[in-house]
Amino acid sequence: MPRPSTPLLSADRIRSAALAIIDRDGLDGLSMRKLAAELGVQAASLYGHVRTKDQLLNDIAASILQPVDMSGFDVDWREGLVRCARSYREALSAHPNIVPFLAYGPAGREESLRRLDILNGALVNAGWSRREATMIVAGLMFIVFGAALSSFSNGFSADPADYGDRFPNLDRAHLLPAVAAELDRDSFELTLAAFVRGL
Amino acid sequence: MPRPSTPLLSADRIRSAALAIIDRDGLDGLSMRKLAAELGVQAASLYGHVRTKDQLLNDIAASILQPVDMSGFDVDWREGLVRCARSYREALSAHPNIVPFLAYGPAGREESLRRLDILNGALVNAGWSRREATMIVAGLMFIVFGAALSSFSNGFSADPADYGDRFPNLDRAHLLPAVAAELDRDSFELTLAAFVRGL
DNA sequence: GAGTTAACCTAACACTGTTCGGTTAATCGG
DNA sequence: CCGATTAACCGAACAGTGTTAGGTTAACTC
Numbered sequence: 001m002p003r004p005s006t007p008l009l010s011a012d013r014i015r016s017a018a019l020a021i022i023d024r025d026g027l028d029g030l031s032m033r034k035l036a037a038e039l040g041v042q043a044a045s046l047y048g049h050v051r052t053k054d055q056l057l058n059d060i061a062a063s064i065l066q067p068v069d070m071s072g073f074d075v076d077w078r079e080g081l082v083r084c085a086r087s088y089r090e091a092l093s094a095h096p097n098i099v100p101f102l103a104y105g106p107a108g109r110e111e112s113l114r115r116l117d118i119l120n121g122a123l124v125n126a127g128w129s130r131r132e133a134t135m136i137v138a139g140l141m142f143i144v145f146g147a148a149l150s151s152f153s154n155g156f157s158a159d160p161a162d163y164g165d166r167f168p169n170l171d172r173a174h175l176l177p178a179v180a181a182e183l184d185r186d187s188f189e190l191t192l193a194a195f196v197r198g199l
Numbered sequence: 200m201p202r203p204s205t206p207l208l209s210a211d212r213i214r215s216a217a218l219a220i221i222d223r224d225g226l227d228g229l230s231m232r233k234l235a236a237e238l239g240v241q242a243a244s245l246y247g248h249v250r251t252k253d254q255l256l257n258d259i260a261a262s263i264l265q266p267v268d269m270s271g272f273d274v275d276w277r278e279g280l281v282r283c284a285r286s287y288r289e290a291l292s293a294h295p296n297i298v299p300f301l302a303y304g305p306a307g308r309e310e311s312l313r314r315l316d317i318l319n320g321a322l323v324n325a326g327w328s329r330r331e332a333t334m335i336v337a338g339l340m341f342i343v344f345g346a347a348l349s350s351f352s353n354g355f356s357a358d359p360a361d362y363g364d365r366f367p368n369l370d371r372a373h374l375l376p377a378v379a380a381e382l383d384r385d386s387f388e389l390t391l392a393a394f395v396r397g398l
Numbered sequence: 399g400a401g402t403t404a405a406c407c408t409a410a411c412a413c414t415g416t417t418c419g420g421t422t423a424a425t426c427g428g
Numbered sequence: 429c430c431g432a433t434t435a436a437c438c439g440a441a442c443a444g445t446g447t448t449a450g451g452t453t454a455a456c457t458c
Contacts, residue, residue: 004423007436027303032415044417045437053415095394100302103348113366121368130371134382139342139390146345149302167312169320172329182332190331191338195390198397203454208407231446243448244406252446400458407452414445424435 008041011049012060019060022097057101062111064098070115073122078196080122081136084115085144087190092148093184099149136199143195147188159189207240210248210258218259256300261310263290263297266362272321275394279321280335281312283345284391291347292383296347335398340396342394346387 017039021030032053036043050056069087073080092099096114116137123133167173211235216238220229231252251254268286272279291298315336322332359373366372 004436009436031413033413041436043415044439046434047416077435091273103299103302109349113362113369117366117368119251124368134294135386135389137395138383138386140391142345142387143338143341144345146347149344149348163312167265167316169316169323170312173315184337187334187337188341191341191394194338194395194397195393196397198393198395203405208405230444234445240405241407242446243408246447247405399446402458403454403456405452405454407450409449409451411448412446419438420437420440421438421442422436424433426433426440427431428429 009039009049013050014046015040015056015060015063015120015124018056019064019095019098022060023095026097027100035094057098061102062097068090068115070118077122078199081140081196082192084119085140085150087188088144089147089188092144093181096148099145102145105147135144139195142182143188143191147184147191208238208244208248212238212330213245213248214255214259214262216254218263218294221259222294225296226299256297259299261349263294264310266290267314271319274315276321276325277398279318280339280395283318284339285388287343288346288387291343294381295347298344301344302348331383338394342387342390346383346390 012033018030018035020194021035021038032046033043036046039046060110063151067087069083070080072083092102119137119140120130120133123136124130156173158174160171161172163173213234217229217234220234220237231245232242235245238245264287266286267290267325268282269279271282291301318336318339319329319332323329327335355372357373359370362369362372
């Protein structure tokens with residue numbers, strides 16, 4: 001195929017197609033050839049719009065995290081922390097399959113630094129020392145990322161026989177998958193609330 | 200090479216060689232061919248001792264988590280949670296490069312279920328409802344895994360120019376890598392303490 | 399001593415991310 | 429309007445991946 005009249009590809013189209021594949025087939029389900037195929041194109045063509053697969057994933061991650069809410073600090077720092085964490089987790093849990101990728105290292109993006117700057121500033125403003133502020137921010141990230149990926153209740157089998165008599169305190173663990181989403185959210189809220197209260 | 204007089208390979212040798220590679224070269228640095236080479240053997244030979252690479256990683260993960268301390272519940276549930284979380288994180292942070300693998304899903308193995316059973320039982324015993332107990336356990340895992348992989352302070356560049364005037368509250372972020380390990384631990388302890396206190 | 403099993407090998411398969419060089423259409427300068 | 433440049437795609441290839449099939453020989457069992 002020569003150069004087409006209207007371009008088939010664009011960075012945006014590539015990103016959203018890639019994200020769709022990740023959501024559907026998991027992180028390992030995304031390959032450049034498969035992505036190209038779904039866009040009606042050969043793999044090599046993608047590299048005219050995307051520097052590398054890793055970069056593509058980073059861009060996707062950044063776009064997912066765009067809508068994280070930093071507005072709560074106008075009220076007070078506790079509200080700021082809660083809103084930030086909540087919207088952060090929501091953004092991640094809408095695309096859980098990409099979270100393992102984030103585990104490889106901070107998608108050291110501009111946007112991401114901006115958020116950290118706001119968090120730190122707000123906490124210092126509220127009277128925390130710089131070191132404390134840093135640690136609190138870290139703790140908030142621990143909880144957000146932990147909640148996003150542990151996706152705790154997903155790890156359990158739906159077969160009661162897998163727990164049986166051996167683990168008497170897990171005798172209802174097989175029910176977890178059915179309520180996984182709700183329980184994950186509630187667990188996150190409980191953890192976040194306890195953390196902020198305990199500070 | 201025919202069958203050697205004394206076997207060159209064993210599941211144990213393979214596991215520890217693999218872990219050494221992961222610690223040294225990262226998770227992506229481990230390939231079956233490289234692993235075989237370091238053991239003085241061809242890649243195919245590994246499959247006489249190991250079912251699959253994924254299984255190998257799961258086994259390694261399980262062996263790392265073996266020494267998690269469940270004894271604190273003899274004192275009280277708060278102490279139990281703290282000791283469990285602390286030793287859990289310590290085990291993971293001794294081999295940080297394998298943590299991203301765990302993010303792909305719980306190495307849902309026998310040992311891991313045993314620990315969850317103990318946690319749940321102790322909390323219910325202490326008066327929490329079953330649902331609350333489940334959520335508290337989940338929260339603990341959030342913090343442990345979050346702390347292990349966010350490995351927060353590692354994400355920052357050591358070059359002050361990367362933050363400069365744009366992010367005034369991050370003006371000392373370039374110092375983070377130097378104290379990463381200590382800060383990560385302190386952040387974890389602060390988060391854990393706040394969480395347990397807030398319950 | 400024969401037969402079986404265990405431990406290794408070589409070779410291959412079907413993938414992966416990425417690069418190189420080529421072909422053609424759109425676009426811009428004069 | 430024409431020539432040169434650029435942009436968008438393709439085919440083929442490279443080096444690497446996990447894994448399997450089939451072969452060879454040593455060690456063990458009866």
